[in-house]
Amino acid sequence: MAKLRAIFTVLVILACVSISECAKKPVIVARKEDIPYIKCQVCEKLAAQLHHQVEKKQADIEPKKISEYQIIEITENVCNLKKAEADWILLIDIVEQGDKLQLVEQESEGQCNSECKTIERACQEVLGYADTDAAEYLYNSKPDIDSFVNYLCKDLTTACSAKPPPVPKDRTPGEVFVPKSSKEAEMEKIMKSMEGMPGAPGMKMYSRDDLMNMKNFGGEDADDEDDDDDDDDTQFPSKLGKALRDKESTKSDLKQKITHGIIKTKDTLKEHASKVSNWLRRRWSGLRKAASKKSTKAGEAEL
Numbered sequence: 001m002a003k004l005r006a007i008f009t010v011l012v013i014l015a016c017v018s019i020s021e022c023a024k025k026p027v028i029v030a031r032k033e034d035i036p037y038i039k040c041q042v043c044e045k046l047a048a049q050l051h052h053q054v055e056k057k058q059a060d061i062e063p064k065k066i067s068e069y070q071i072i073e074i075t076e077n078v079c080n081l082k083k084a085e086a087d088w089i090l091l092i093d094i095v096e097q098g099d100k101l102q103l104v105e106q107e108s109e110g111q112c113n114s115e116c117k118t119i120e121r122a123c124q125e126v127l128g129y130a131d132t133d134a135a136e137y138l139y140n141s142k143p144d145i146d147s148f149v150n151y152l153c154k155d156l157t158t159a160c161s162a163k164p165p166p167v168p169k170d171r172t173p174g175e176v177f178v179p180k181s182s183k184e185a186e187m188e189k190i191m192k193s194m195e196g197m198p199g200a201p202g203m204k205m206y207s208r209d210d211l212m213n214m215k216n217f218g219g220e221d222a223d224d225e226d227d228d229d230d231d232d233d234t235q236f237p238s239k240l241g242k243a244l245r246d247k248e249s250t251k252s253d254l255k256q257k258i259t260h261g262i263i264k265t266k267d268t269l270k271e272h273a274s275k276v277s278n279w280l281r282r283r284w285s286g287l288r289k290a291a292s293k294k295s296t297k298a299g300e301a302e303l
Contacts, residue, residue, distance in 0.1 A: 030121035031114050031174070037101040037167055038094065042122040043159035045103060047149040049088045050078055054138050068139040069271060072278060075131040079123035081112065084192050089119050093177035099166035106177060109185050113175040126152075126159045132281045 053074050058066045077083035081090075090109035095102045103119070110116070127134065133156055137143065143151065153160040180188075 028112065028114055028117055030117040032118075032121065034094070034101065034118050034171075034174075035122045035125060037164050038103060038119070039122050039126060040153065040160040040164060041103045042119055043126045043153040043157065044149050045088070045092070046078065046123050046126060047152040048145055050075060050134065050138065050152075051143075051145045051148050053078065053085060066139075068135060069274060071135040071139050072132060072274060075127065075135045076274075079120060079127055081116070081120050082192070084189065086120065086123075087189075089116060089123065090180075092116075092119055094118070094174050096167070096171075096173060099169075100164070101167055106179070108179045108182075111178045111180060113178075115174045115177075126157055128157070129281060129285070130156050132278050133285070 054066065054071055057070060057074065074085055077085035078088075080086050087109065090112060091106050092115075093104045093106055093110065094115045095104045130152075134152055137151060137156070138148065141147075
């Protein structure tokens with residue numbers, strides 16, 4: 001058992017090494033000053049992504065009908081780079097073209113730099129508190145992609161209501177688009193899929209230097225400990241060994257049941273919390289609209 005645990009630990013650590021360099025990089029922030037130049041383009045790509053992801057989700061769960069809650073979940077995650085729904089942002093490069101900034105889609109995901117964070121921030125500003133309304137429109141109206149782009153970027157928000165201003169000539173150019181290796185992209189997808197799993201949030205990335213400085217990592221003491229375990233194993237009678245293995249198996253089954261229960265409870269609580277949040281947003285939106293109409297009527301009356 002000690003050997004198996006040691007092997008599993010090493011495999012997990014080695015899997016994290018390929019992306020460990022990210023842990024020591026300086027904090028990357030969005031360039032807020034660039035958002036006005038790309039906001040409309042981000043909205044159009046965002047709308048296309050929402051439409052595509054909802055259709056894909058529907059295809060995955062057929063013959064069942066996609067629920068409004070599932071659509072809301074997509075809209076809540078599509079602008080969050082920590083979620084798989086926002087992976088589309090990693091494919092986009094911001095390119096300078098004269099006095100304009102152009103969003104150019106690449107063939108593979110790139111390293112997330114300030115341009116990546118800028119697109120994420122622009123996406124969040126576009127969607128804002130309109131995510132529930134967008135989800136409701138997708139669920140009830142089932143629009144085609146062009147209709148939804150027009151609805152999100154011109155009717156529901158003002159992202160494309162005006163032409164973007166020209167880019168200043170003294171603007172500092174953005175970073176060069178650097179593609180990820182296929183292994184790194186795959187590892188990040190695995191890490192995102194583990195988000196929310198028991199124990200996963202506490203996982204830590206280590207650099208190669210950190211690993212080599214770890215006590216007993218690759219040292220002789222670890223080998224000696226494994227040898228001692230082997231000696232101890234040979235001293236146990238076969239029946240006792242079987243009893244211990246059966247006990248370990250029972251513990252494992254119990255742990256799986258507990259873990260499954262925790263995940264199920266968490267999902268249920270999350271769904272209820274989302275419903276309450278959506279109700280509050282709709283209520284707040286209704287109050288704001290009513291206040292706006294009242295203010296408009298009062299202004300007309302004064303005239």
